[in-house]
Amino acid sequence: MSVPRVRIAGIGRHDGETVSIAGWLYNLRRSGKICFPLVRDGSGIIQCVAVKATLPEETFEALKNLTQESSLIVTGKVRAEARAQGGYELDVESVEILQRVSEESPYPITPKEHGIDFLMDHRHLWLRSRRQTAILRVRHEVIKAIRDYFDSNGFTLVDTPIFTPAACEGTTTLFEVDYFEDEKVYLTQSGQLYNEANAMALGRVYCFGPTFRAEKSKTRRHLTEFWMVEPEMAYAGLEDVKTLAEGLVVFCIGRVLENRREELAVLERDVSKLEAVKTPFPRMRYDDAVELLRRKGSEIQWGGDFGNTDETLLTEGSPQPILVDRFPTAIKAFYFQPDDENPKLAMGVDVIAPEGYGEIIGGGQRIHDPELLLRRLKEHDLPPEAFNWYLDLRRYGTVPHAGFGMGVERFVAWMCGTEHIRECIAYPRMLYRTRP
Amino acid sequence: MSVPRVRIAGIGRHDGETVSIAGWLYNLRRSGKICFPLVRDGSGIIQCVAVKATLPEETFEALKNLTQESSLIVTGKVRAEARAQGGYELDVESVEILQRVSEESPYPITPKEHGIDFLMDHRHLWLRSRRQTAILRVRHEVIKAIRDYFDSNGFTLVDTPIFTPAACEGTTTLFEVDYFEDEKVYLTQSGQLYNEANAMALGRVYCFGPTFRAEKSKTRRHLTEFWMVEPEMAYAGLEDVKTLAEGLVVFCIGRVLENRREELAVLERDVSKLEAVKTPFPRMRYDDAVELLRRKGSEIQWGGDFGNTDETLLTEGSPQPILVDRFPTAIKAFYFQPDDENPKLAMGVDVIAPEGYGEIIGGGQRIHDPELLLRRLKEHDLPPEAFNWYLDLRRYGTVPHAGFGMGVERFVAWMCGTEHIRECIAYPRMLYRTRP
Numbered sequence: 097m098s099v100p101r102v103r104i105a106g107i108g109r110h111d112g113e114t115v116s117i118a119g120w121l122y123n124l125r126r127s128g129k130i131c132f133p134l135v136r137d138g139s140g141i142i143q144c145v146a147v148k149a150t151l152p153e154e155t156f157e158a159l160k161n162l163t164q165e166s167s168l169i170v171t172g173k174v175r176a177e178a179r180a181q182g183g184y185e186l187d188v189e190s191v192e193i194l195q196r197v198s199e200e201s202p203y204p205i206t207p208k209e210h211g212i213d214f215l216m217d218h219r220h221l222w223l224r225s226r227r228q229t230a231i232l233r234v235r236h237e238v239i240k241a242i243r244d245y246f247d248s249n250g251f252t253l254v255d256t257p258i259f260t261p262a263a264c265e266g267t268t269t270l271f272e273v274d275y276f277e278d279e280k281v282y283l284t285q286s287g288q289l290y291n292e293a294n295a296m297a298l299g300r301v302y303c304f305g306p307t308f309r310a311e312k313s314k315t316r317r318h319l320t321e322f323w324m325v326e327p328e329m330a331y332a333g334l335e336d337v338k339t340l341a342e343g344l345v346v347f348c349i350g351r352v353l354e355n356r357r358e359e360l361a362v363l364e365r366d367v368s369k370l371e372a373v374k375t376p377f378p379r380m381r382y383d384d385a386v387e388l389l390r391r392k393g394s395e396i397q398w399g400g401d402f403g404n405t406d407e408t409l410l411t412e413g414s415p416q417p418i419l420v421d422r423f424p425t426a427i428k429a430f431y432f433q434p435d436d437e438n439p440k441l442a443m444g445v446d447v448i449a450p451e452g453y454g455e456i457i458g459g460g461q462r463i464h465d466p467e468l469l470l471r472r473l474k475e476h477d478l479p480p481e482a483f484n485w486y487l488d489l490r491r492y493g494t495v496p497h498a499g500f501g502m503g504v505e506r507f508v509a510w511m512c513g514t515e516h517i518r519e520c521i522a523y524p525r526m527l528y529r530t531r532p
Numbered sequence: 533m534s535v536p537r538v539r540i541a542g543i544g545r546h547d548g549e550t551v552s553i554a555g556w557l558y559n560l561r562r563s564g565k566i567c568f569p570l571v572r573d574g575s576g577i578i579q580c581v582a583v584k585a586t587l588p589e590e591t592f593e594a595l596k597n598l599t600q601e602s603s604l605i606v607t608g609k610v611r612a613e614a615r616a617q618g619g620y621e622l623d624v625e626s627v628e629i630l631q632r633v634s635e636e637s638p639y640p641i642t643p644k645e646h647g648i649d650f651l652m653d654h655r656h657l658w659l660r661s662r663r664q665t666a667i668l669r670v671r672h673e674v675i676k677a678i679r680d681y682f683d684s685n686g687f688t689l690v691d692t693p694i695f696t697p698a699a700c701e702g703t704t705t706l707f708e709v710d711y712f713e714d715e716k717v718y719l720t721q722s723g724q725l726y727n728e729a730n731a732m733a734l735g736r737v738y739c740f741g742p743t744f745r746a747e748k749s750k751t752r753r754h755l756t757e758f759w760m761v762e763p764e765m766a767y768a769g770l771e772d773v774k775t776l777a778e779g780l781v782v783f784c785i786g787r788v789l790e791n792r793r794e795e796l797a798v799l800e801r802d803v804s805k806l807e808a809v810k811t812p813f814p815r816m817r818y819d820d821a822v823e824l825l826r827r828k829g830s831e832i833q834w835g836g837d838f839g840n841t842d843e844t845l846l847t848e849g850s851p852q853p854i855l856v857d858r859f860p861t862a863i864k865a866f867y868f869q870p871d872d873e874n875p876k877l878a879m880g881v882d883v884i885a886p887e888g889y890g891e892i893i894g895g896g897q898r899i900h901d902p903e904l905l906l907r908r909l910k911e912h913d914l915p916p917e918a919f920n921w922y923l924d925l926r927r928y929g930t931v932p933h934a935g936f937g938m939g940v941e942r943f944v945a946w947m948c949g950t951e952h953i954r955e956c957i958a959y960p961r962m963l964y965r966t967r968p
Contacts, residue, residue: 101767103686103735118767120732120929138735138766139686167929169767195930203928220729220921221928229733236689243679250539250575253672257959258694258742259757261967273709273719275756276748281966283709290959293656293968296556297665299539299574305742306694312712320711321695330574331537331554331605485656485968492639492657493556493603494631523693523726530717531697532729532921 099171104140107174107184114189116171117142120224121162123207131160135170135186141226143180144170146188155191165203165224167194219523220532230359231519234352235508239304241351242325242502245344246302251327254294256287256303261482269310271320283308286501288431289486291328292462295497296489302327314527316516317404317454319505321525328499334433334443334461337498338419341447341457342375344502345417349373352511365513369451372415379419382441385410399424408452417456421445430476431469433461433496445500453510459500466490535607541575543610543620550625552607553578556660557598559643567596571606571622577662579616580606582624591627601639601660603630655959656968666795667955670788671944675740677787678761678938681780682738687763690730692723692739697918705746707756719744722937724867725922727764728898731933732925738763750963752952753840753890755941757961764935769897770869770879773934774855777883777893778811780938781853785809788947801949805887808851815855818877821846835860844888853892857881866912867905869897869932881936889946895936902926 102115119137126132129148134141148156162168172186197203205221215222222228246253259273259281271283287303294301304325311318329336349370352360360367380388389396392409396402402410402420411418422441425434432442444460463469469490473480480487508520518524523532538551555573562568565584570577584592598604608622633639641657651658658664682689695709695717707719723739730737740761747754765772785806788796796803816824825832828845832838838846838856847854858877861870868878880896899905905926909916916923944956954960959968 105686118931119735138688138731138733165929167931197928201927218921218924220726221924223730223733232690232730232734233688236683239689240679240683243676247672247676250541252574252669253675254668254958255742255759257757257961258744259961259966271709271711273707275707275966276746276963279966290656294659294668294958295574297574297659298668299555301574306691308694310712321693323691485654488654488657491637492633493601495554495603522690522730525693525695527712530695530711530715 104135104137104142104182106139107142107182107186108176110174111176111184112174114171114173115186116169117186118169119167121164121166121168122226123164124160124162126160131156133159133162133168133170133188135168136224136226138229140182142182142184142186144172144186144188146191151188151190158193158196159188159191162193163197163199163202164206165221166196168192169194216518216524216529217531223522226362228519230362231508231512231514232522233359234356234363234512235504235520237352237356238348238508238511239323239504241348242344242504243304244351245347246325246327249300249340251300251302252294252298254291254298254301254303255305256284256290256294256326258284258305260284271308271310285309286324287326288328288499288501291326291499292486292489292497295328295330295499296493296495299331300327300329312527315404316518317506319517319521319524319526322517322521323504324501325504326499326501328497330497331495332461332498333496334421334445334498337459337461337500338379338421338445341445341459341500341502342377342417342419345377345447345457346373346375348507349511360512363512363514365511369415369513370511373450374416377416377419377447378414379421380410382420382423385420399426401427402446402448402455404452404454407448407454411448411450411452414450417450418448419445420448421460428460430472430478431462433463433498434468443498447502449506449510451510451513453506456506456510457500457502459498461496461498464490464494464496466494539575540571540573540578540618543576543578543618543622544612546610547612547620548610550607550609551622552605553622554605555603557600557602557604558662559600560596560598562596567592569595569598569604569606569624571604572660572662574665576618578618578620578622580608580622580624582627587624587626594629594632595624595627598629599633599635599638600642601657602632604628605630652954652960652965653967659958662798664955666798667944667948667950668958669795670792670799670948671940671956673788673792674784674944674947675759675940677784678780678940679740680787681783682761682763685736685776687736687738688730688734690727690734690737690739691741692720692726692730692762694720694741696720707744707746721745722760723762724764724935724937727762727935728922728925728933731764731766731935732929732931735767736763736765748963751840752954753942755953755957755960755962758953758957759940760937761940762935762937764933766933767931768934769932770857770881770934773895773897773936774815774857774881777881777895777936777938778813778853778855781813781883781893782809782811784943785947796948799948799950801947805851805949806947809886810852813852813855813883814850815857816846818856818859821856835862837863838882838884838891840888840890843884843890847884847886847888850886853886854884855881856884857896864896866908866914867898869899869934870904879934885942885946887946887949889942892942892946893936893938895934897932897934900926900930900932902930
């Protein structure tokens with residue numbers, strides 16, 4: 097007898113047929129002569145129905161007493177059941193138990209509440225829980241959407257290096273690596289400088305990889321290792337960045353709403369909040385943002401950077417992310433193009449997500465004039481020799497160009513409605529967390 | 533007058549219209565009263581035709597004397613021209629020169645031959661050349677194909693961490709990073725161990741990111757930083773790995789042939805070699821491979837690993853990659869499942885590409901028995917405490933599982949027919965190369 101092995105996610109195509117599913121026992125309800133093993137296989141969860149009268153006694157007993165996370169293959173008939181999550185149940189015909197988890201050393205994560213440190217120590221197992229798999233699937237969807245968006249808009253993926261000789265934004269938050277023979281290299285904080293070179297070669301490019309910040313922050317928005325996508329466009333300016341950024345955001349939200357409704361339901365995400373996001377996003381100058389914040393009671397001064405509270409205040413009442421542009425040059429990195437009308441302002445823009453999720457995108461137009469760039473390097477006490485290759489981009493056919501960076505975990509946190517971004521990556525790395 | 537700005541790649545849609553293209557001067561031919569600027573914009577290259585009689589004198593003179601890699605916006609009428617590469621030419625109507633590269637300090641990479649060190653020192657500019665952009669576009673296509681293949685086969689992307697506390701395959705080739713307060717972490721060599729945990733949560737997973745090897749090798753196949761895709765499947769064995777691996781290879785080749793013919797032509801790649809690759813790939817046991825090699829004159833002994841020459845000899849005369857399986861356990865990592873019929877053999881498989889491109893995929897079935905895994909850790913002098921979380925996967929619902937890793941740069945090198953993999957990544961990192 098050859099029974100087809102199917103995945104739970106696609107079991108609806110086998111309604112009325114006998115199939116096998118291979119997975120793990122997620123939970124179990126008993127009721128005398130019948131028991132209901134809830135089986136997960138990574139693609140979904142299905143309730144099985146085992147009736148004592150229709151099964152060999154040892155099969156029923158084994159199932160009835162099975163322990164959480166035991167591995168098993170269940171063969172049975174698929175039956176549409178409107179009340180069941182997913183719409184189907186499986187009427188058990190036979191069971192093969194691969195490993196019964198012992199009672200002496202049971203699966204450590206039980207349905208009761210556990211502390212975050214305990215869960216993080218068991219992250220390799222915690223990922224099996226319904227909430228965590230839901231977050232990982234949303235993350236997968238977001239990453240796929242990001243790539244599809246750029247790929248279908250004429251961008252070429254060019255991976256920028258992880259090992260870099262120089263710092264992009266200050267040297268205090270760099271991780272140092274021992275390379276060969278006493279050479280030191282640093283882990284990338286951003287692919288932007290390389291992106292600029294790549295944009296001069298390919299017009300529109302993006303990089304998408306892990307980036308690193310040795311920040312001693314212990315906030316719910318910080319990881320030492322996080323994934324970032326960074327597009328860069330030649331012959332482009334600040335307005336192009338705004339259009340591209342808001343296009344990306346709504347495209348990703350659309351995909352998540354289209355394909356991950358079930359996961360959002362598991363996460364109890366209020367999807368109306370995501371459905372409300374529409375372009376164009378409100379635009380605001382930094383000057384006006386500061387004024388608005390002060391009216392709302394913030395103590396921010398002109399020239400200061402927004403704190404988390406400021407970001408939350410700014411989007412208060414707005415279902416949309418807000419684009420804030422033209423920040424003071426003094427608080428922005430050396431490479432920002434100054435505003436023609438007021439050189440004290442940088443042609444940069446931040447996209448601030450609603451619901452308190454804060455800055456998800458930062459970018460702007462880069463300096464393309466070689467003299468100005470050299471002056472800025474000196475003003476920022478950066479060694480021009482280290483940036484000689486970067487200056488080359490302004491010597492050989494310089495053009496206005498612009499781009500941005502978007503942190504994946506922050507975006508996923510917003511989609512999922514999670515409070516802390518540590519759940520939005522499989523193995524978060526933080527100040528005091530490098531295991532498992 | 534509002535002239536549409538278009539990209540060269542899509543210029544065919546504007547045949548007969550007046551458009552603008554924004555790019556750089558790639559090359560220039562002159563012939564008295566007419567000159568032919570070759571303009572690139574990152575999406576493609578087009579020949580422009582500037583006729584002295586139809587242009588203001590200063591425009592024609594400026595164009596005629598323009599230097600390589602100067603940035604310019606050309607406005608003109610698109611004209612189908614069968615003899616032109618790409619099928620179109622642009623009849624120049626006006627020109628805006630953004631930056632004329634000075635004669636005193638000309639663009640360093642000229643059409644003449646340059647040494648590899650010079651080119652690598654100027655990698656940020658070298659990427660603008662036709663051959664390099666072609667390779668980067670093939671790389672983009674390969675990466676997109678890999679992701680699409682897994683995404684459409686029920687795999688969930690789960691990024692594994694870059695910072696890892698322990699080594700996967702030996703400790704001598706690890707890069708050490710100073711974490712906070714004298715803690716040391718290491719850069720990942722493979723996401724496999726984490727993949728195994730993730731496969732138990734999601735059934736089918738893959739990770740795809742940069743990996744690091746502190747190998748002092750200076751061969752044409754080694755980088756210290758390279759990208760690797762690694763799928764892992766629960767409830768799977770060696771045969772599933774073979775099927776998945778050959779499926780991936782033909783899918784990626786298909787996409788490259790479908791979408792990157794032009795690039796392969798620039799690279800002068802013999803596409804008939806790629807067109808010949810069809811599943812199923814020939815399968816061979818290690819035992820038989822060793823015998824075959826010895827017959828062909830190799831000095832390999834049973835128990836030895838294949839060298840580059842051996843890999844080339846093995847595929848000699850075969851248009852297909854070859855799958856070699858059941859290697860001696862002694863030369864394989866601790867986690868390989870032994871063959872039931874002969875425990876001295878590991879259930880591993882290598883995919884060896886033809887034309888001398890060597891091993892592109894390595895993988896197999898992992899040990900799922902907790903006692904055997906513990907024994908192997910001890911035999912390999914690995915501290916069981918460090919692997920306690922990994923052992924957990926065998927304590928809580930262990931199942932047979934399998935997966936593999938494929939190095940992106942090696943695969944791209946094969947597609948492009950490049951001799952050295954250093955051209956197959958934008959900014960290669962090698963023993964003596966960490967810049968720019």
